[in-house]
Every structure is written in C-alpha cells, then in structure tokens.
Amino acid sequence: MEKTTLDKIPLNCEVYIDSVECGNGIKNRIFDMGITEGEKIVPIMKSPFGDPTAYLSKGTVIALRESDCSKITVRLNRDYA
Known part of the structure; x- marks a missing residue:
C-alpha cells in the first residue's frame, strides 16, 4: 500500500x-483532536497563504x-493487511 x-x-x-x-507534546494534541491511527481524514481547505490547512475528521x-x-x-486505502 502506498x-x-x-x-x-x-x-x-x-x-x-x-x-x-511528532514530539510528545504535539502528538498528544493531535490525538486529542481525534487524529489517531486508522481514522479517515480529508483536507478540505487551504488558508490564503497555504498554511495551515483545514481537515475534516470525525465530523x-x-x-x-x-x-x-x-x-x-x-495511506490512500483503509486496508492495512
């Protein structure tokens, strides 16, 4: 899988x-936002200067x-086999 x-x-x-x-501090914040292994995430909008980007995860x-x-x-596919 790519x-x-x-x-x-x-x-x-x-x-x-x-x-x-990431480092533990930012990693914990990312996990607290619901971004965990296996979760679907979709980039939906870039800021006018390109950074940051808005992502949709868990609604x-x-x-x-x-x-x-x-x-x-x-990964592009949910299949982890």
Missing part, C-alpha cells in the same frame, strides 16, 4: 492515518500546520 505524508495530499482526497511521528474541521502534517503518515 504511503505518504498528510501535507502532500490534495484537497478532497480521502486518506487514513497510518502513524503520527469536525481542524486546522493543522504543514510542519505537523509532514510528520503524519497516511
């Missing part, structure tokens, strides 16, 4: 979180910086 990082996903492309490799819109998204590995 893996990439969240910051490289085009708008409106549905992906699934594979792993979060909630959250904004993440590109520097944090570059540490979140995603």
